[in-house]
Amino acid sequence: MTARTHPFQRKANLASFQERVVFWSLRAFTYIILLFGVCIFSIIIIKGAPTVFDSFRVTGSFPFISNDFLFTxxxxxxxxxxxxxxxxxxxxxxxxxxxxxxxxxxxxxxxxxxxxxxxxxxxxxxxxxxxxxxxxxxxxxxxxxxxxxxxxxxxxxxxxxxxxxxGIWPQIVGTVLLVIGSMTVALILGIFSAVYLSEYSKQGPFISAIRLAIVNLAGVPSIVFGLFGFGIFVLAFGWNVSLMAGWFTLAFMILPVIITASEESLRAVPQGFRQGSLALGATKWQTIWQNVLPYALPGILTSSVLGIARVAGETAPILFTAAYATSDKLPWEITITPDRLSSGALGYLEYPFLWIHDFVFHGVNALPYHIYVVSSKIPQNEYTERVQYGTAFVFLGVVMTIALASILLRTRLRNRLKW
Amino acid sequence: MPTPVHSSSYSNGPAAEQIGKIRETLLLMASLTDRNLSLALRSLVERDDKLSDAVEAEDSQLDELEVSLDELVINHMATHAPVATDCRFMLVASKISSNLERIGDQAVSIARRARELNKEPLLKPLIDIPRMAQIAAGMLRDSISALIDRKAEMAQEIIRRDKEVDAINKQLARELTSFMLEDPSTITRALNLTLVARSLERIADHCKNIAEEVYYLYQARDIRHERKA
Amino acid sequence: MSTSPTTIMDETTPTAQSVEVVMNPASPALDKSSRFNAPTIIDIDNVDFYYGQSKALHGINFPIKEKLVTAFIGPSGCGKSTLLRCLNRMNDLVDGTRIGAGSIKISGVDIYDPSVDVIELRKRVGMVFQKSNPFPKSIYENIVYGLRLQGINQKARLDETVERSLRGAALWDEVRDRLHTSALGLSGGQQQRLCIARAIAVEPEIILMDEPCSALDPIATVKVEELIHQLKQNYTIVIVTHNMQQAGRCSDITAFFYMGRLIEIDTTEKIFTNPSQRQTEDYISGRFG
Known part of the structure; x- marks a missing residue:
């Protein structure tokens, strides 16, 4: 009796062998990468989490619970x-x-x-x-x-x-301030130049060259941005080592990403919205402001999440521009002595301006910089590990929280403006 | 109440307007034809030349309507590419209008014969001709109301009446032939009467055609040339 | 003729002469009916139009009559949409476009004159696009968008406009209970009628429609066509369509374009029953294009 054969009989051949090898190698590579990721994260979590969670302490007054690692x-x-x-x-x-x-x-x-x-x-x-x-x-x-x-x-x-x-309270504060500030600066600058590039400018070789230059900026090492910020903002503008200088340095570092992503998002808004609006007698700016930007915003925010992680994580750009290893005062712990105010009743109106001035020109600490300091500038031993891993753990948490917040914001926007 | 005559599947808009116009023209032609036919018959029965003149005068109006209806039909077909009932209606409207126009022509011919006949005394009392005329006029009216009321069955019934008219016509022809054989002086009058009868027979034929078209419009089945029974 | 459709293209390539004949404004059919004695609202006078170096329109010359529906037909790329977009200067948005010669006058004013404010022009010449493009806002906000742009914000005025426009677009009864829900919840045909309502909300005199039904199903198409028929009581409508039957169904005047030239313009009945140009007949019979 012959074996059951049919035209589609499975046969062993080179192609099917190759297929299997490729499948398993691809799978193996992916899982090895995953394994490394899991290792890194679990070391940070296993070693860092106790630092944070052991530091909880019940206090006698509101809010009855305090954490010495996070808040001192x-x-x-x-x-x-x-x-x-x-x-x-x-x-x-x-x-x-x-x-x-x-x-x-x-x-x-x-x-x-x-x-x-x-x-x-x-x-x-x-x-x-x-x-x-x-x-x-x-x-x-x-x-x-x-x-x-x-x-x-x-x-x-x-x-x-x-x-x-x-604890690392000043570092957390510094990181959050740097992220919020630099993202604000980067989004404003980035969206405006993206609007110009994709909506207003005449497409041609010159604009293409500008676009290429912007994209290439993304490849510049961050230490170069740090030096640039140091040269321009700290020295030339005389902003010293301050939040302001850090904001702008970080903003310029992520601008290429923001501009490219914003242009993508603007392009993704259907052309019909623009034409429909223009045909109703809207000016270009009315059209963009009311009928293009709102619908591009979710996309822009999505890609800014990447920017957030990068801003929060970079050490080099803030090395020379915004970060102190230690600072005895948080940015808002400012005392403005009366002699800085002008004389007369109007002098008191200057108070808020002086306050803002001092705030933005105040240097800060930052988590990545702190990690760098505690893990490379002081001797390594069993006594210092606690802070190293604790900081890394908190850092992860902060980045995730900020990213999550912007994802939530994006989802809300998108639900409201779905097309 | 159903809309009289075929009404377009379009609720409003240019297509419905055009079809409505075709429908109106067709009904106008039908009523004019009906009026002309009865005027012609009255001119014969009442021996009134004025009525004959009226029939001849109004026939040109009927001709114009036929032309304009065809124009409407071709415009609608060209611009709207009607399908299904709309499409059949285009064909049927054109054919009905052509039949109506010919009925009008026969009415004119009857009126002319009547004018001739009115010059001399009656050959014999008019009995068969009014009967034929009654049937033919009834067929015309019924076929139009079958069109208006969408009654395909009524159309079938109208077709049967055509045979009656044919029979009367044959019988009358025989009768008039014998008149002519007996007395040659009656030849002119007898011939005229024969022609009137023949016209009426033709009118009945046209009415039958209209009824067949109406049946085709509403049942989408062509019943022409189906004489088996 | 039907056996050799391929020969049509070369032997009937338009010549200046053949164009001259049909462009004669005193076309007998156009003058025959008093219906077409309406005043001219748009006067297109020997317009040449360029995309960069390539000439898209060659000496287009004809009037568009007030409160009639004028349809532009022709195969893809024949310039009909280009011409339509010249009428409210939407072509300005495309880099490198220009009118090389001739002029377009609306109510006697050359709309390409430097003194013309294109925003004002577009308020008077509304446009409906091929793909219905309601904004992702509520139905109400879609309609009042144009008014809000003009700074009109009184609620009573806006409410009144919304009702008038929606009634004008035969949409009021369908959406009156959900004016504040998203316009994207409407069906395709409703969306397109909403776009028409949005266009008439700013009270234009002329409405340009660029293949308004090409994305709609037949039922929705019939509704939009019926709407066009109603709208011509109050507006001059210019419609571009690649559906010849649509031109037949809803237009009074039909202009046939081919390769950037106007081949024939006449009453729709004349074009569809007895076109004077061979190319027109071939096109409307579906033998090319």
């Missing part, structure tokens, strides 16, 4: 042996423990450590254990005791690690 400033970690026992303390706790008069905090130091800048006003760190102070029975030579009755000679092997204690 960084401090120097003091590690020392006290009577043979290893102790870790944040700077505040250390000085409270030993009872010395803390050294006056140095002024803002824009450079990198070693520059411990303990802030006397910071909240006490949760890391510090309350020292069980047994009244030391004085022995042979009477040592000079500190105000808290501690013999400095009992403290041995004293080491300090900058930023390894306390």
């Amino acid at each position: 400033k960084p401090q120097t970690l003091h590690v020392f042996k006290y009577k043979g026992e290893i102790k870790q303390m944040a700077a505040d706790d250390y000085y409270a423990f030993v009872g010395q008069t803390p050294a006056p905090p140095p002024a803002e130091i824009p450079t990198t450590p070693p520059a411990p800048a303990p802030d006397a006003n910071a909240a006490p760190s949760g890391v510090a254990p309350v020292a069980p102070v047994a009244p030391a029975p004085p022995a042979i030579p009477v040592p000079i005791l500190t105000t808290t009755g501690i013999n400095p000679d009992d403290i041995t092997e004293h080491e300090t690690y900058s930023y390894a204690a306390g």
Whole structure:
């Protein structure tokens, strides 16, 4: 009896073998990439999450819960042996423990450590254990005791690690401010130039050259943008290291992406909307403002999400333009002394302007920069890991939150303006 | 109440307007023909030459209507490419108008014969001719109302009446021939009467054609030349 | 004739002479009926039109009569849409287009004169497009868009316009209960009628329609055609169509274009029953194009 054969019988041949090999290799590559991603994320989450979640603390007043890692400033970690026992303390706790008069905090130091800048006003760190102070029975030579009755000679092997204690509140604030500000600047500039390029300009070799130049800008390394910002905004414009300089530097870095994406979105708006509007006697600007831009906006926002992640993640452009490793004041902690106001009653009207001026020309900290500092500028050991991974974890969270917010905004817009 | 005569599938708009115009023209022709036919018969029966003149005068109007109806039909066909009932209506309207026009011509011919006959006394009392005329006029009216009221069955019934007219015509011809054989002086009058009868017979034929067209319009079946029974 | 349709193209390529004959404004059929003695509203006078270097229209010369429906027919690329878009200067939006010679006068004013405000022109010469293009707003906002552009915002005035325009476009009864819902919820035919309503809301004198039914099903097409028939009571309508039957059904005057030239213009009945040009007959009989 012959085997059941038919014209479509499956046969082993080279093509089907090749097909199978290709399928499995493609699949393997994809899953290897996925595996790496999972590894990176899980290390950050496993090592970073405890830093954040262990720092929750119930407080006596509203909002009854606080997180020392998220909402306090960084401090120097003091590690020392006290009577043979290893102790870790944040700077505040250390000085409270030993009872010395803390050294006056140095002024803002824009450079990198070693520059411990303990802030006397910071909240006490949760890391510090309350020292069980047994009244030391004085022995042979009477040592000079500190105000808290501690013999400095009992403290041995004293080491300090900058930023390894306390929290990262200024960095979070700085990142959020940089993202919001630079996205605003980039969207305004980007949309306006995209509108010009795709709606107003006469298409020709000149405009094509401009477009090509813009696209190529996207390939410029971010450190070059940092130098550009430093040269133009910090030095030439005299903005110093400030939020403003950071905003514009970052904005210029992502402008190519925004312009290209905005042009795409504008092109995606049906031509009929423009013609219909023009045929009803609308001017070009009326048409664009009322009948093109609203429908392009969701698309523009979608692509800006990418820009957000990039703005939040870049270290190089803000290295010279906006970031301090440490700053004793948040941007809104501004005091305007009366002598800066003009004399007379009108002088008080200047107050808001001065406030805004000081705000935007204030340098900030930022999460990516902080990660860079804590992981490359201070010694690496078991005491510093906590802040490194904690910061990375928070950073991921911040970027995701901002991206999520813009995705929600986009969805809302799109639902309202569907065509 | 259904719309009289075929009404377009278009509710309004130019197509409905044009079809309406064709319908109006057709009905106008029908009523004019009907009037001319009865005037012609009255001129014969009442021996009134004035009525004969009226028939001849009004026939030109009928001719003009036929021409303008054909123009309307071809314009509508060219510009609207009618299909289905609309399409049949175009063909049928043109044919009916042509039949009506010929009925009008026969009425004119009757009126002319009547004028001749009125010059001399009657050959014999008019019995058969009014009967034929009654049937033929009835056929015309009925076929038009079959068109207006969309009654295809009525059309079939009209077709049967044509045989009656034919029979009377044959019988009358025989009778008049015998008159002529007996007395040659009656030849002119008898011939004229024969011609009147023949005209009436033709009119009945045209009415039959109209009825067949009406049947075709509403049933989409051609019943011409189906004489089996 | 029907056996050799391919020969039509070369032997009837328009010559200046043949064009001259039909462009004579004293066409007997045009003058025959008093219906066509309406005053001229658009006077197209020997217009040459260029896309960059290529000449798209060659010496187009004919009048468009007031409150009649004029249809432009012809095969694709014959220049009929180009000419239509010249009438409200929508061609200005395309780079490199220009009128090389001649003029277009609307109510006696040359619309390509530098003193003409194209915005005012487009208010008077409305346009309906091939693809219905309601804005993704409510039905109400679609209609009042043109008024709002002019700065009219009184509610009573807007309400009144919405009702008048929708009634004018035979759409009022269908949408009166959902004026504030999205216009995109309407069917294709309703959307196109909404676009017509939107165009008549700004009270133009002339409405240009660029293949308004090409995306519609037959029922919706009939509705739009009936609407065109009603609208000619109050508006002059110029319609471009590649559906010859549509031109037959809803126009009073038909102009046939071929290769950028006007081949024949006459009453629609004349064009469709007895065109004087061989090319016209071939085209309307479906033998080319």
